[in-house]
Each structure stands twice: as structure tokens, then as C-alpha cells.
Amino acid sequence: MEDHETWDPKLPNDYEKRLHMSMKPDNFLETKKDLYNMFRKGILFQKGEVWFSLGSDGERIEVVSARMFSYKNRWSHRWRSVRESRFRKVAEMLDISNLNIQIKITIQSLSPGINYRVFLVFKFCGLSKSGAKQMYVNLKYKKGSENLHAYFATWRDDEWMTIELCRYTSHVEDTNFEVLLESFSRCYCGRRAVYIEGIEFQAIDDVSLKVLLGSISRFLRCFRVLHHMFMRCCYDNIRVQVKQFPDKCEVVCKRSGNYEEGEKVYIMLISKEYLLEKEIILYRIL
Numbered sequence: 001m002e003d004h005e006t007w008d009p010k011l012p013n014d015y016e017k018r019l020h021m022s023m024k025p026d027n028f029l030e031t032k033k034d035l036y037n038m039f040r041k042g043i044l045f046q047k048g049e050v051w052f053s054l055g056s057d058g059e060r061i062e063v064v065s066a067r068m069f070s071y072k073n074r075w076s077h078r079w080r081s082v083r084e085s086r087f088r089k090v091a092e093m094l095d096i097s098n099l100n101i102q103i104k105i106t107i108q109s110l111s112p113g114i115n116y117r118v119f120l121v122f123k124f125c126g127l128s129k130s131g132a133k134q135m136y137v138n139l140k141y142k143k144g145s146e147n148l149h150a151y152f153a154t155w156r157d158d159e160w161m162t163i164e165l166c167r168y169t170s171h172v173e174d175t176n177f178e179v180l181l182e183s184f185s186r187c188y189c190g191r192r193a194v195y196i197e198g199i200e201f202q203a204i205d206d207v208s209l210k211v212l213l214g215s216i217s218r219f220l221r222c223f224r225v226l227h228h229m230f231m232r233c234c235y236d237n238i239r240v241q242v243k244q245f246p247d248k249c250e251v252v253c254k255r256s257g258n259y260e261e262g263e264k265v266y267i268m269l270i271s272k273e274y275l276l277e278k279e280i281i282l283y284r285i286l
Contacts, residue, residue, distance in 0.1 A: 007032035012039065012060060018052060021045040042086065051086045051198075060114075060203040063121060064105055066091040066196045072100035082195055084158055091196040092125065096189055101181040103199060107170070114203050115169050119162040120181070121197040122153075124189060129155050138185035139163055143178070160197060168201065 012018065015035060022045040042053030042061075051063040065087045071077050076098065079089040093099055120139070132155075139150040143166060153163040165179060177199075184194065 004032055007036045010036050010054075010058060012054070015039065018043070018045065022052075044086075048088060055202070062107075062201045063198045064107070064201075065089075065198045066101075068105050068198075069196075070102040070104065072102060073098060076100070080195065082197075084160065085195075085197050087197065090198075093194050093196060096124075096184040096192075096194050097186050099181045099183055101196065102178075103181065104176065104178045105199075106176055107201075113170070115167060116201040116203055118165045118168050118177070119200040119202065120150075120165055121160055121162055121200050123160050123195050123197075125193040125195060127192060129159055135161065136185075136188050137161075137163065138188060140182040140184075141165065142180040142182065162200065165199075167204075 011032065019035075022043045036054075039052070039054045042051055044051055049065040049068050051065075053061045055061055063086060067079075067087070067089060069091070071091070073095075076095055077091045077093050080092045081088065082090050091101075093101070134152045134154050136151060137153045139153075141148050141150070148165075150163045150165060153161040155161055168177065
């Protein structure tokens with residue numbers, strides 16, 4: 001019961017469907033914690049060409065393998081096994097100034113109505129991670145009729161690089177995504193080949209909601225602290241002049257108001273009205 005209450009909310013809503021589609025047997029997963037740890041590490045499905053995992057903040061991450069892309073220059077690429085990749089094979093592009101990679105894929109696993117950030121995942125052959133977190137690459141690509149540029153790629157801890165191509169919303173369960181990768185800048189990237197691992201879809205709605213809820217929670221904590229400080233200040237600095245107040249009551253707080261001369265204010269206390277002039281008095285029953 002405790003395992004279910006703790007770990008079930010952290011699992012994807014469609015985790016049973018993903019397990020059914022995955023290449024991993026689920027008979028060894030005895031607890032929801034096991035399931036969660038498996039999704040954190042990531043699983044392959046759709047014949048090993050799609051990778052699904054959960055990020056550190058619970059965001060959904062899906063990567064589509066480069067084997068699902070089309071390559072217009074037939075002799076410009078070859079398939080390589082790279083130890084650090086999530087897939088069995090990645091595409092090695094020999095001429096980075098003439099990629100001509102057509103990405104036209106039907107995605108069946110994205111959740112409808114969720115916003116995604118779309119990244120290209122790649123790394124240059126023989127290039128080690130530097131101290132800088134980003135590298136200028138000037139990737140040219142097309143999305144529909146638009147000619148676009150993505151200038152800076154970001155290093156990841158696993159030596160791969162990512163560069164954001166666009167934001168994307170899936171409106172139906174089976175949806176198409178299209179983009180044409182044209183070239184990297186040889187001026188900044190050199191003449192080395194590049195490994196293309198795939199396209200990564202990273203959900204952003206769940207994370208935004210968590211950030212919002214976290215902000216609200218911090219605000220409420222600050223409000224409670226300030227409210228306590230205000231009431232303590234009022235209690236410690238009582239200076240009230242009252243012509244008449246109820247029997248068996250103690251004046252504990254006063255707040256001055258900007259009232260016109262002769263204006264009268266009513267305050268309800270234990271179902272009785274007490275008429276006061278020019279001041280709001282709070283009482284505590286003894």
C-alpha cells in the first residue's frame with residue numbers, strides 16, 4: 001500500500017501501455033518503485049527505435065532514432081555503433097556542410113495536448129567536451145517553408161550535444177513531425193564528421209505546473225510568517241482607547257483606519273454588534 005501511494009503518482013499515466021510496447025519484460029518488476037526506476041533509466045520500444053524516460057523533475061523525454069530519418073545523399077552517411085548512445089546504431093554524417101537529412105516521422109507515443117521542446121541530439125567525431133557549456137555550430141534547417149538557424153548547442157554530461165529546433169504540440173495520438181536538416185558551419189565546427197543520434201521531445205507542461213505550484217507554496221509560507229509577525233507586533237504594541245467594550249473581553253489588537261470625521265464602523269463579535277468610533281478594535285474572548 002505504501003509503495004503504491006508513494007510511487008504510483010510519479011509514474012506516467014500511460015505506463016502500462018508503454019510497458020506493453022517496450023522491449024523489456026515486466027515480470028521481474030515486483031513494485032511500483034521498480035517501475036519508476038526503470039522509467040528513470042529509460043526503455044526502448046517500437047522495435048528499438050524510440051527511447052522513453054523520465055527526467056529528474058518528472059518530465060517526459062522521448063527520443064526518436066536517426067534510423068527513422070531519410071538521407072537524400074545516399075553515400076554521405078554510414079551506420080556506427082557508439083557506446084554512449086541509447087540506440088544500437090547512429091548515423092555518421094561525413095560532410096557536415098551538406099547534411100540533407102529529411103526528418104518525417106509519425107509519432108504514436110506523444111501525449112495529445114502536451115507541449116514539447118524538440119532537440120537534435122548529436123556530437124562531432126573526435127571532439128571532447130570542453131569547459132564551455134555551449135558551442136557555436138550554426139545549424140541551418142527548414143521547417144515547412146521557413147529557413148531557420150539554430151546557433152548554439154549545449155553539452156550534456158554524457159558527451160552528447162543538444163540544440164533546440166522548435167516547440168511542438170501534439171493534438172492527436174498519431175501525429176507527423178517534419179524538418180529538413182541542411183548543414184552545420186564548417187567555419188566553427190571544422191571538417192570532422194558528426195554523429196546524429198536522433199530527435200528528442202521533452203515535455204514542458206508538467207514542469208511548468210510544478211514550478212507554479214512551488215511558487216504558490218513558497219508564497220503561502222512567506223504569508224504565514226508575515227502574518228504571524230504582524231499579529232505579534234500588534235499584540236506587543238497595544239495602545240487602544242475605547243469608550244466602552246464588552247464585558248469579559250480583552251483588547252488584543254488595533255488597526256488604525258482612514259475614516260472621515262463622524263464615520264462609524266461596526267464589528268461583529270460573538271453574534272453581537274459593538275458600535276465604535278474611528279477605530280477597528282479586535283477582541284479576544286477571555
